[in-house]
Amino acid sequence: xxxxxxxxxxxxxxxxxxxxxxxxxxxxxxxxxxxxxxxxxxxxxxxxxxxxxxxxxxxxx
Amino acid sequence: xxxxxxxxxxxxxxxxxxxxxxxxxxxxxxxxxxxxxxxxxxxxxxxxxxxxxxxxxxxxx
Amino acid sequence: xxxxxxxxxxxxxxxxxxxxxxxxxxxxxxxxxxxxxxxxxxxxxxxxxxxxxxxxxxxxx
Amino acid sequence: xxxxxxxxxxxxxxxxxxxxxxxxxxxxxxxxxxxxxxxxxxxxxxxxxxxxxxxxxxxxx
Amino acid sequence: xxxxxxxxxxxxxxxxxxxxxxxxxxxxxxxxxxxxxxxxxxxxxxxxxxxxxxxxxxxxx
Amino acid sequence: xxxxxxxxxxxxxxxxxxxxxxxxxxxxxxxxxxxxxxxxxxxxxxxxxxxxxxxxxxxxx
Numbered sequence: 001x002x003x004x005x006x007x008x009x010x011x012x013x014x015x016x017x018x019x020x021x022x023x024x025x026x027x028x029x030x031x032x033x034x035x036x037x038x039x040x041x042x043x044x045x046x047x048x049x050x051x052x053x054x055x056x057x058x059x060x061x
Numbered sequence: 062x063x064x065x066x067x068x069x070x071x072x073x074x075x076x077x078x079x080x081x082x083x084x085x086x087x088x089x090x091x092x093x094x095x096x097x098x099x100x101x102x103x104x105x106x107x108x109x110x111x112x113x114x115x116x117x118x119x120x121x122x
Numbered sequence: 123x124x125x126x127x128x129x130x131x132x133x134x135x136x137x138x139x140x141x142x143x144x145x146x147x148x149x150x151x152x153x154x155x156x157x158x159x160x161x162x163x164x165x166x167x168x169x170x171x172x173x174x175x176x177x178x179x180x181x182x183x
Numbered sequence: 184x185x186x187x188x189x190x191x192x193x194x195x196x197x198x199x200x201x202x203x204x205x206x207x208x209x210x211x212x213x214x215x216x217x218x219x220x221x222x223x224x225x226x227x228x229x230x231x232x233x234x235x236x237x238x239x240x241x242x243x244x
Numbered sequence: 245x246x247x248x249x250x251x252x253x254x255x256x257x258x259x260x261x262x263x264x265x266x267x268x269x270x271x272x273x274x275x276x277x278x279x280x281x282x283x284x285x286x287x288x289x290x291x292x293x294x295x296x297x298x299x300x301x302x303x304x305x
Numbered sequence: 306x307x308x309x310x311x312x313x314x315x316x317x318x319x320x321x322x323x324x325x326x327x328x329x330x331x332x333x334x335x336x337x338x339x340x341x342x343x344x345x346x347x348x349x350x351x352x353x354x355x356x357x358x359x360x361x362x363x364x365x366x
Contacts, residue, residue: 001313001356003247004329007103008307012337014232018243020336024309025238027328031321032313036237042190043233049075050104051306054097055086060079062130062173064308065146068225069124073154081153085126088145092138093130110197111226112123115219116208121201125186129347136293140304147299158298164251165294171319172348176341177330182323184252184295187268191246191276199275206271207248214264215256234245258354262365269360280359286312287355 002028003040009058010045017043063089064101070119071106078104124150125162131180132167139165185211186223192241193228200226246272247284253302254289261287307333308345314363315350322348 004024012020021041029036048058065085073081082102090097109119126146134142143163151158170180187207195203204224212219231241248268256264265285273280292302309329317325326346334341353363 003312005310005312006307006333006337007309008337008339014242016336016338017232018240020333021235021240022238023332023336024329025235027332028311028325031325031328032311032317033321034313039237041235041238042229045233046103049078050106052082052086052102054100055083055102057079057082059075064129066127066129067124067150067154068126069154069156077153077155081150084149084153085146088149089128089142092142092145093128093134094138095130107225110200111228113204113208113224115222116205116224118201118204120197136303139293140301143296143301144299147296161298163296163299164290167294168347171322172350174326174330174346176344177327177346179323179326181319186251188249188251189246189272189276190248191278195276199277203272203275206275207268210267210271211250211264214260214267215250215252216260217252258364261354262362265357265362266360269357283359285357285360286351289355 001038001040002032002034003042004028005042005044007044007046009051010047062099062101063093063095064103065089066103066105068105068107070112071108123160123162124154124156125164126150127164127166129166129168131173132169184221184223185215185217186225187211188225188227190227190229192234193230245282245284246276246278247286248272249286249288251288251290253295254291306343306345307337307339308347309333310347310349312349312351314356315352 025039028039051058086100089100112119147161150161173180208222211222234241269283272283295302330344333344356363
């Protein structure tokens with residue numbers, strides 16, 4: 001605890017994801033006063049045909 | 062905003078998904094008084110072995 | 123099935139929410155080829171201090 | 184209703200998943216006083232590169 | 245891990261919720277081969293005006 | 306995009322939450338290569354009777 005879910009388009013590299021969970025975990029620790037070892041991060045990737053803004057999917061643009 | 066997530070079994074065509082996000086976005090705009098360009102839709106697909114009703118997965122029926 | 127979650131700021135009236143679930147359900151039926159009685163809608167409301175865009179909460183703007 | 188989501192690392196067998204939804208459904212019925220046929224279970228699987236504890240992904244350990 | 249979310253209508257007693265998390269945790273342990281101390285359960289309660297089946301909220305029935 | 310959800314026990318101050326969304330947004334920008342204005346953060350608070358680890362709710366400990 002806390003549990004952090006990051007939902008984003010697929011396509012980031014493993015290096016980017018590795019850095020993402022490190023930095024986000026650090027940000028949560030510092031501000032929410034939680035021990036680092038208790039912070040959990042989930043990454044959820046979306047594909048462009050499953051994500052729409054303004055009624056239009058990214059795959060249709 | 063609003064953010065709409067539609068969770069359903071896999072198997073719909075791209076045309077169905079395209080129409081789904083269009084119609085759902087329109088429905089949200091009209092009723093929640095939100096500008097169309099602010100409405101976000103996520104589609105999440107489930108497989109039959111990851112969805113159960115009454116204790117039985119669809120893949121076991 | 124499908125299961126639809128609509129996440130939005132608190133403040134809509136009961137009439138708006140009633141219309142929202144009706145119209146969204148109709149939109150899903152027509153496009154995802156699902157029987158109306160199977161469509162489930164959840165409304166989740168956020169407060170302005172729990173929602174941030176660009177690093178700034180709505181309550182801080 | 185209730186709707187139960189079980190999020191776990193990928194790798195369980197179909198037999199394990201089948202038993203999981205059966206036992207979880209039974210547990211919910213007995214304690215939440217819900218008819219068995221109304222209980223819905225979703226399984227969501229994570230991969231090791233999308234799950235981090237303490238700022239480190241399982242795939243980096 | 246696993247992380248279990250139980251979404252249900254508000255109204256259960258504290259005793260019911262206590263039993264629910266115990267039994268669900270036990271069910272997950274036995275079937276997913278996870279140590280009991282690693283199983284996390286979240287309860288999410290819905291009100292009747294935020295839950296609709298077939299386009300009709302429970303509060304409108 | 307990305308969309309970040311931080312789920313944690315209730316009790317943080319407004320100042321903590323304000324700093325949390327700022328720092329988390331910054332962390333996501335830097336690592337996921339996303340423009341700051343596109344990053345969305347949701348805070349979800351849990352009460353101690355709706356969160357259990359190892360089959361025991363925090364409110365029962």
